[in-house]
Amino acid sequence: MSSGGILSLPNELLIAIATAGQGGSVAVQQLRPEWSLSQVCRRFRDIIVGAPVLWTLIELDLHSDMLADIANLYFTRSQACHLRTILRECKDTDDELIAERLSVIVPHIHRIRQLRIFLFANPQIALAPLRHVAAPNLERLEIRNTLEAFEMNPVEIFSLGAPMLTFICMKCITPHFPVPWAAALTHLKLHRDGEWRDSSSSLAATITTQCLCLAHLSLSVVYLEMGRLHLPFLERLHIEIPEEDQHHLLAIFDLFDTPALAEFTISGTHADQILVLFNSTSLPHSSFPALTSLTFVNGSCACRVIPADAHPITSAPRLFPALSSLSLIHQCFTPHLVTGIFASASTWPLLQTLTLCPPGHRSLDDVCEALWNARHAKARTLPKVRLSAPLLARILSREKEEEEKSGMDMEFFDPSQLISAFR
Incomplete structure (x- = not known):
């Protein structure tokens, strides 16, 4: 297609192309379609910047000094739309610095529908900003920690509630049970490596008494030291x-x-x-x-x-x-x-x-x-x-x-x- 042909694309088609290009995950923000297309010409920039739906997938590197600026740009351009947020950390980032940068999303947590966090950190320090927070629209939460520190205590997150939360996946992180957001869960994945043991029956008790809608469960067997599970509607089960x-x-x-x-x-x-x-x-x-x-x-x-x-x-x-x-x-x-x-x-x-x-x-x-x-x-x-x-x-x-x-x-x-x- 000629240059003139590209520039003559209808607004709706241009937005559709940019939306389709967001299917993949990229580490460098400038390579995302909303960035690259907005730099083609002034018309493209006006269309892309003026389409809030194109700014709802936020991918941030927690070690980046530009994190706050990039995050605020997405929060502004997405207007009132619900958000999907992915946060990544490299191994050499200080835990307290991770917590400071993670706190950038807290004022906007009510707009986040899906949240994925990839850590190499002490989760009690790094995830502290999410402790006394409510996430009223959060539906899907995934936190993966590659730092295998089995002696770490359970982590408290969203203690003020997350009533829409249906999907949780956590690796090498243990939520502090009981939790105020278990009632709507349909999918729960909790996995740990090594010989760590749950020292109480709180997990089994929480799942049995609160997760009444649970249909899919995936657990490391180390979580099941102290109790049996009664799950009348469970359809799929994976034990590791x-x-x-x-x-x-x-x-x-x-x-x-x-x-x-x-x-x-x-x-x-x-x-x-x-x-x-x-x-x-x-x-x-x-x-x-x-x-x-x-x-x-x-x-x-x-x-x-x-x-x-x-x-x-x-x-x-x-x-x-x-x-x-x-x-x-x-x-x-x-x-x-x-x-x-x-x-x-x-x-x-x-x-x-x-x-x-x-x-x-x-x-x-x-x-x-x-x-x-x-x-x-x-x-x-x-x-x-x-x-x-x-x-x-x-x-x-x-x-x-x-x-x-x-x-x-x-x-x-x-x-x-x-x-x-x-x-």
């Missing part, structure tokens, strides 16, 4: 077990009274505990009548020998009568699990999909062999198998070598999509 922890799966499952739960994902599991879970017939306090999807994820498992007391799977898990989808991601002893599942396939009446992503390459041949042998299982139609790229390639290679089809319904599965969903 630290690598050094030795929590037993049966004890973890028995913490949840969640009759509506449909999807359950546990990270940090081992095959011997999965076998015990599958062979169990009941839990003292919990049941999962609506659970249709169950996923076990492991990271870098070093297990080499399966324990002698890990009994093979003899039937479908009675604990999960509605289970239709089972996923084993980077799970140790995947061949052992696959053999047991297919050997008892006739007793899994609703199982439709089995997703497999073995750890590394050392077990690919064994998993391939277990799947190949499943063709001869005298059972009902086998479930569809979703396979990681290396495993699918190994199966297809074997089909080619032996000039024989496996007879399985197979498709590709990318495990990175599942794992990144909980980061």
